[in-house]
Amino acid sequence: MTETPSHPEDPSEGGPTGASEGTEGGAGNRGGGKGPRKGGRGPAGRAGAGRQAAYVVDAPLTTPSPSPGLVEVFRHRYLLRLLVRREIQARYSGSFLGLLWSYINPLSQFLIYYVVFGIIMGRNSVEAYAVHVFCGLVVVHFFTETFNAGTRSIVRNKALVRKMAVPKEMFPVASMLVSLYHVLPQVVILVVVCLFYGWTPDPLVPVALLLALAIVTCLATALAIVFSAANVFFRDFSSVVSILTNVVRFGVPMIYPFRDVASKLGDTLAAVYLWNPIADAVLLVQRAFWVGATPDPEASAATELPDHLWAYGGVMLVVSAVSLVLAQLIFRRLENKIPERLT
Amino acid sequence: MSFPESTSIVVENVSKEFTLRYQRTFKQVTVAKMRGEATKSRFKALDDVSFTVEQGESIGLMGLNGSGKSTLLTLINGVMRPDGGRVLTRGRIAGLIATGAGFHPQLTGRENIYLNAAVCGMTEKETDAKFDEIVDFASIGKHLDSQVGNYSSGMYARLGFAVAVNVDCDIFLADEALAVGDKPFKRKCLDKMQEIRDSGRTIFYVSHAAGSVRKMCDRVLVLENGRLGFDGPVDEGIHYVKYDSDDEDNDDDELGADV
Numbered sequence: 001m002t003e004t005p006s007h008p009e010d011p012s013e014g015g016p017t018g019a020s021e022g023t024e025g026g027a028g029n030r031g032g033g034k035g036p037r038k039g040g041r042g043p044a045g046r047a048g049a050g051r052q053a054a055y056v057v058d059a060p061l062t063t064p065s066p067s068p069g070l071v072e073v074f075r076h077r078y079l080l081r082l083l084v085r086r087e088i089q090a091r092y093s094g095s096f097l098g099l100l101w102s103y104i105n106p107l108s109q110f111l112i113y114y115v116v117f118g119i120i121m122g123r124n125s126v127e128a129y130a131v132h133v134f135c136g137l138v139v140v141h142f143f144t145e146t147f148n149a150g151t152r153s154i155v156r157n158k159a160l161v162r163k164m165a166v167p168k169e170m171f172p173v174a175s176m177l178v179s180l181y182h183v184l185p186q187v188v189i190l191v192v193v194c195l196f197y198g199w200t201p202d203p204l205v206p207v208a209l210l211l212a213l214a215i216v217t218c219l220a221t222a223l224a225i226v227f228s229a230a231n232v233f234f235r236d237f238s239s240v241v242s243i244l245t246n247v248v249r250f251g252v253p254m255i256y257p258f259r260d261v262a263s264k265l266g267d268t269l270a271a272v273y274l275w276n277p278i279a280d281a282v283l284l285v286q287r288a289f290w291v292g293a294t295p296d297p298e299a300s301a302a303t304e305l306p307d308h309l310w311a312y313g314g315v316m317l318v319v320s321a322v323s324l325v326l327a328q329l330i331f332r333r334l335e336n337k338i339p340e341r342l343t
Numbered sequence: 344m345s346f347p348e349s350t351s352i353v354v355e356n357v358s359k360e361f362t363l364r365y366q367r368t369f370k371q372v373t374v375a376k377m378r379g380e381a382t383k384s385r386f387k388a389l390d391d392v393s394f395t396v397e398q399g400e401s402i403g404l405m406g407l408n409g410s411g412k413s414t415l416l417t418l419i420n421g422v423m424r425p426d427g428g429r430v431l432t433r434g435r436i437a438g439l440i441a442t443g444a445g446f447h448p449q450l451t452g453r454e455n456i457y458l459n460a461a462v463c464g465m466t467e468k469e470t471d472a473k474f475d476e477i478v479d480f481a482s483i484g485k486h487l488d489s490q491v492g493n494y495s496s497g498m499y500a501r502l503g504f505a506v507a508v509n510v511d512c513d514i515f516l517a518d519e520a521l522a523v524g525d526k527p528f529k530r531k532c533l534d535k536m537q538e539i540r541d542s543g544r545t546i547f548y549v550s551h552a553a554g555s556v557r558k559m560c561d562r563v564l565v566l567e568n569g570r571l572g573f574d575g576p577v578d579e580g581i582h583y584v585k586y587d588s589d590d591e592d593n594d595d596d597e598l599g600a601d602v
């Protein structure tokens with residue numbers, strides 16, 4: 001009665017997922033296992049291990065903490081997907097207009113910029129001004145949403161972070177994906193508006209758009225990762241980020257054309273201006289949509305866009321990707337103290 | 344150092360230090376610094392704790408409030424890393440540290456089950472397979488498709504518990520899990536935990552109730568101010584923490600009352 005007949009388990013069966021096999025083996029063992037346990041309680045209790053020969057865990061003995069880094073995040077794809085879906089659902093649950101708010105918000109900003117700068121302050125010198133602004137807004141909105149929501153993400157999910165061993169970069173990345181999810185319909189609206197302006201697409205449109213999105217994705221995720229950790233230690237950082245994102249709106253050629261930057265600041269400062277990756281992303285989107293919507297695309301491309309825009313775009317993609325790597329290194333140093341500082 | 348196949352948890356010279364901060368704002372810190380007061384101090388919540396656990400053992404972790412039990416579980420769970428020493432575990436870990444962690448009040452019970460199971464490391468397929476069992480265990484009936492925010496705290500706990508006990512894990516951690524919940528549910532939970540134990544999984548059970556530790560465990564660890572004060576058989580362990588005198592007689596009845 002005492003020794004449970006051991007169920008020989010094939011040790012080659014799967015790693016952690018092999019647990020289900022192990023459980024089945026254990027379940028068969030249940031009736032027999034109970035007897036010796038009760039008898040074995042008390043002073044002899046420590047002999048516990050020998051009785052459980054049937055239950056073999058075929059996994060290595062490792063540290064229970066998840067390994068850091070973005071690679072780990074994408075190994076938890078399923079959880080990431082659920083988190084993103086939860087975020088999207090929860091953000092608008094209980095509101096009557098629901099998901100529509102994610103359009104009303106950028107649309108209202110668009111109207112403000114269009115009415116104030118386009119009509120009242122008379123920026124009529126810019127052709128297809130509405131498209132010009134909207135191109136900028138798609139990029140800026142994606143960036144600021146990721147940066148703002150990402151910065152708060154770990155603190156907001158503290159119930160999870162304090163109790164479960166999930167890679168913590170998961171939360172800023174989920175914020176980025178939620179924002180990205182809202183970008184796509186905006187691009188559709190942009191295309192429709194452009195067609196209304198007589199836009200003729202060229203093969204470089206998707207290249208420019210994807211390059212711009214890649215730059216913003218990398219940079220915004222990098223910033224969100226660093227600031228989400230910093231925000232755990234001092235909540236001041238979320239206020240800093242609100243200010244920064246306000247500055248971003250005016251640091252890109254959205255409400256004013258790039259041509260004015262070059263002519264009013266001079267060539268040197270314009271070159272410095274172009275070291276802002278968000279500005280390049282906006283220009284790339286304008287290259288994709290706005291230029292084609294102006295009456296004379298050839299002339300607009302020549303006068304409105306900076307020389308070497310593609311080169312700038314490529315360099316900025318590299319810069320953003322490097323910053324994403326740096327962000328993970330910084331995050332790794334802060335990460336250890338996060339659970340205990342989240343109160 | 345190598346360990347045999349049957350080792351489930353290794354805790355080796357582990358210590359964990361927390362920083363206590365007395366002031367947080369800039370103004371308070373400046374004032375305190377000018378007066379020469381300390382603005383923070385460090386203390387060891389865990390101090391050089393070592394033990395190993397074989398697969399299939401069920402450990403009762405006891406100790407007074409603040410002795411470091413929950414801290415030790417978070418280290419084993421992998422949420423925190425030790426400041427000194429190392430923690431090694433084998434297989435998937437689940438448990439009742441986190442009943443309802445990640446429950447989102449605005450989502451329905453059903454959606455939350457999937458989310459919580461994913462947080463515990465289950466795949467979509469595994470959750471699908473276990474779904475009926477989970478719902479059955481929680482027995483929250485028609486509330487399954489309503490928002491979790493409107494649940495009573497007991498129902499909330501039941502749902503979390505139901506997910507946790509149905510995760511296919513190799514190591515099961517329980518930290519004073521049954522504080523809420525009505526009596527039939529507590530009994531059901533203890534039965535389920537015994538079932539988990541008997542299936543050969545390692546159990547780590549934190550409790551102040553001598554009765555249920557006696558029922559559940561075959562080894563007791565006692566923490567005293569972050570140090571491992573006792574490691575051995577159940578009855579001696581309960582004697583060590585002096586919990587054996589008062590509840591000898593009402594043991595069975597009060598089984599779950601102060602789990």
Ligand SMILES: Nc1ncnc2c1ncn2[C@@H]1O[C@H](COP(=O)(O)OP(=O)(O)OP(=O)(O)O)[C@@H](O)[C@H]1O
Nearest residue numbers: 340341361362388407408409410411412413414415
């Ligand atoms: N994040 C933290 N920051 C600072 N101190 C902490 C933190 N977490 C726990 N402590 C301290 O560590 C000590 C041990 O706490 P812990 O929660 O492990 O105790 P416990 O044994 O679980 O107690 P209880 O029986 O009340 O649950 C306590 O003194 C507690 O104040």
Ligand SMILES: [Mg+2]
Nearest residue numbers: 412413414518
């Ligand atoms: Mg505790």
